[in-house]
Amino acid sequence: MAAKLAAIAEMYPTKTRTQIVGDLLSTALEDLASALPSIAGRQIDRIGTPDGPTVKVFEEVGPIGRFQVLTNKHYLELEKDLGNDQPEKFFKTELVVIEEMTADEMDAEQAREWESRR
Incomplete structure (x- = not known):
């Protein structure tokens, strides 16, 4: 691992090892998050358009949703520790599953609907 990091540092001499490690960790976390499964929970909406398909919208209850909730929790705690009294969430929108x-x-x-009108 150290040899690979040294090789990358030599290939990119304008970056510090700290920047390289940060870039690698950031990329690894993005890859991890994109691989986490999405699981549909309770249906929360139904959206239909005249031109397109009707879709069902479900709350996200799988690992990707949990990852985002926990990331927001820890991000807000870190920001408050750094003196930011009104931090915004890291992930600004809630995940949903659409089918x-x-x-x-x-x-x-x-x-x-027809039967309920009778």
Whole structure:
């Protein structure tokens, strides 16, 4: 590992070893986060457009959502420790899972709406 770091440092002489380690760690964390699975929880919305498909929106309850929640928690704590009394979250938006509704699901929903009007 040390030899690889030394090789990278020699290849990029304008960067310090600290910058290189920071870049490597940042890239590794991004790769890790992108590989975490997304799991749909409770359905929170349904969105339909005249031109496009209708989609169901679910809350994210999998590891990627947990990673973002914990990252925000620790980021806010670190920022407050550094004297920032009103820090913003690291991840500003909440994750959701979106699934396109099948034709059968849309037909069943329309049938339920039709029955409820009778």
